[in-house]
Amino acid sequence: MAEIVSLAEGVAELVNDGDTVALEGFTHLIPFAAGHEIVRQRRRDLELVRMTPDVIYDQLIGMGCARRLVFSWGGNPGVGSLHRFRDAVEHGWPAPLEIEEHSHAGMANRYVAGASGLPFAVLSGYTGTDLARHTATIKPVTCPFTGDVLTAVPALNPDVTIVHAQRADRAGNVQMWGITGVQKEAVLAARRSLVTVEEIVDSLAPVPTQVVLPTWAVNAVALAPGGSHPSYTQGYSVRDNTFYQSWDAISRDRDTFTGWMRQHVLGARRDT
Amino acid sequence: MAEIVSLAEGVAELVNDGDTVALEGFTHLIPFAAGHEIVRQRRRDLELVRMTPDVIYDQLIGMGCARRLVFSWGGNPGVGSLHRFRDAVEHGWPAPLEIEEHSHAGMANRYVAGASGLPFAVLSGYTGTDLARHTATIKPVTCPFTGDVLTAVPALNPDVTIVHAQRADRAGNVQMWGITGVQKEAVLAARRSLVTVEEIVDSLAPVPTQVVLPTWAVNAVALAPGGSHPSYTQGYSVRDNTFYQSWDAISRDRDTFTGWMRQHVLGARRDT
């Protein structure tokens, strides 16, 4: 059964230095508040996993929390580059960043295998690309019935997965809707899971396109209203496209970035 | 784009003698009306595919439409045996029935592979059972990363899949909800598809737990109110448990069965 905790407690209990951590949310429902709490608690040497690193991982990488990144698309959607991600890969600042790179189809299937308790997934993908030459976690597998050669990718089983959802009930059952991406798979694939929510309610009225995570499949639920900003939470907020565009200038320069993080993230709680 | 047709037209156009045919619906939404139309149009030598053959395939088998059955559970849920299925397997009446037998997990994954355009699916299943010894479509497959040995099953790609849904709009978009079983996978895995519906409406208001099949993923939609009886259609009818129980007596005896089918199915349309 999921425990209802504060965000600070949840991150302190579930995220350790050196962990493999997945913060998922496909453009929608990105758990920014949880990412900021990880920065405030100064976690280090994390292996960050995420299909679309987005601004949230640009911040974690720029603040030196990450040792390694497993991903499939590292950009600022509709804007351009993630400058902190680029600086880490191109110049090793603030620390060298090891990368393991896949396609979306491969990453999605790696989470599916993880959620299914299988060691690998099969897809028809990467064919002819240079990704297969540079990424060790892409291998051929042969169909035992037809002899066709397909692509295998290993399961992703994060130590902890963190996602943001619209709401939970007091028993810890979680409900999300709209674009729910790969969050169900990411939570079920993980050893531990934390879900931040906009609100905690008495009962969860069914909603079209909903995904429900039963309380017994989640470790902890934390109330974090607005916890997806500058991403959005359908029914609660809209995507702050202006912030995503302004991030380009904020993140381009190391000092500007560090100053912004100090003011808006580290300084956002008195205990830092 | 799906064509709106009559049930008779749909079956005549899409179901041919010798086809591999899947009528899916997991207890809920079983397309009985379509099965009866197949009987009336006297299709022969069908390879019938279905996780739970249920009364609908008991009727098709007893009427001599089937050459082969691919399945995972052939009973009358909560009641007991399917007597026509047993008579065909045990005594070859009205014709010998070749069987290919799987578990639910295996069948579900075979549809998933079919819907995914993959030649096979991987699961952890059948281990230690005698099914693996008797069913040729169960083989070992080795994980290229861990060396673990898992189970492979080949994709199911029926010539035609038929399902029943609550409703469609005039453009042929299909909407179903409640227990939707493996129907999406069965339709997407098939070369051709027919969906019978309770009603055709102007627009599909979203419903919790809904599965929507876009019109461009379906070949034909036919209006068939009550088309799932004695199964049920959530929001339109309830399961006729009394009929399922009475089927035990109707189907036990060959003549009683044949008489019942003549009266209630063959006689149910003047053109027979």
Place this chain on the structure above:
Amino acid sequence: MSNWTADEMMTIAAARQLRDGTSCFVGIGLPSTAANLARATHAPGLVLIYESGCLGAKPDRLPLSIGDGILADTADAVVSVPEVFNYWLQPGRIDIGFLGGAQLDRYGNINTTAIGGDYRDPKVRLPGAGGAPEIAASCREVVVIMRQSRRTFVERVDFVTSFGYGTGAGDRERLGLRGAGPQVVITDLGILQPDPSTRELVLTRLHPGATVEQARAATGWRLRVADDLRTTEQPGDSELSVLRALKAASADDGSASTA
């Protein structure tokens, strides 16, 4: 209410095996009846999972099939059939797999496929596997409920539909099966449990009124009896009244079926 049937005793004894707050993958028929009795008595927080994709179903009457509307209407979540097997059962998330069967052997292997003759030409053709093989393999533990007779409790099943302990200790481990296998078998006469060292099913409890002789006569192998053989606590009035109310409120005759 001091009189009850052997079937009622069996169902109540089975319900008592289900701890509150655990998750249970429920086969139809006797398992569903017992699981719903447990929910209605000592285990209100028991999470019922049906292979139709209903997670956390809370039916107020016994479903006749694993896909009755009442299951979807009352579930915490309704998922696809591929998902219930791949995301929920296969990884070993579910505590208890609750199964019935037509034939059970000395080592807890279950047959729901065919009896007599050859597989291709059986004397009696049964419904088949359904979800049982993977339920038996993947749930943390398995509870079996079956009426006991020489015909159904045999030395070796004609067909292994669901793997128990195979030919004895070590087989599950050798095959790398996730779950612990059949930890308890509840019958209309008593309770059998695997010997910790050999995994052979041994009589550990007798229901009130039943005798060791009856149990041996209803078993197709030389049934061993535990040194500390005990007697099942008799059905409580509330257990009986709730069970009878459940059955009265349903169309289900509780007949064997593992859909």
Place this chain on the structure above:
Amino acid sequence: MSNWTADEMMTIAAARQLRDGTSCFVGIGLPSTAANLARATHAPGLVLIYESGCLGAKPDRLPLSIGDGILADTADAVVSVPEVFNYWLQPGRIDIGFLGGAQLDRYGNINTTAIGGDYRDPKVRLPGAGGAPEIAASCREVVVIMRQSRRTFVERVDFVTSFGYGTGAGDRERLGLRGAGPQVVITDLGILQPDPSTRELVLTRLHPGATVEQARAATGWRLRVADDLRTTEQPGDSELSVLRALKAASADDGSASTA
């Protein structure tokens, strides 16, 4: 409205490639702009599929990301990300894959991963693959939209993120790729198409005002020109006004991005 920018001409020429009633897997940025222009003009029945799981999205303004709320709100169906790739893209159900890119080569291979240096130590690190490799492999055909320059149109891409025709005719067939590959490349100067026999990209159309010399100067390989080189029809007033209205109604600057 007889004056327009090269970007507008490019977007309009790309939109014209999309036939009504077909399905189109849409990358963000230029492809999304052109696809939505097509829907708003000659192809109201164009089915837009976004990798966020939105099938049949009908946005009335341009989304900045592939996961904007407007896409889910207006979609015929919203499915999970694993499903959109496995059930919808992978089997080859989708007619057109619409991609942008940072680097394109003579045989239509696309690079969105890294430019210069070594993969482990690149001069410029780009966002990466996203959905592009499987879109390029599985859609029945691929349409590419990219601004043309010697820096972006190169003899051989530094990194093959999305496979076009590899090293020429026969490579896709040898690899068993489902789709036909890049059938048309729309730039700010004109249109390139693969030579039927060699699969080398050849200039088949020039936009009004552009010259062969400009196109050659903006291409990193010896650009061949089709014998029947034609001129793109200039933007119609309605095309231009709808495009400008779309962009005005959106926060999107249309900058390159292939999320």
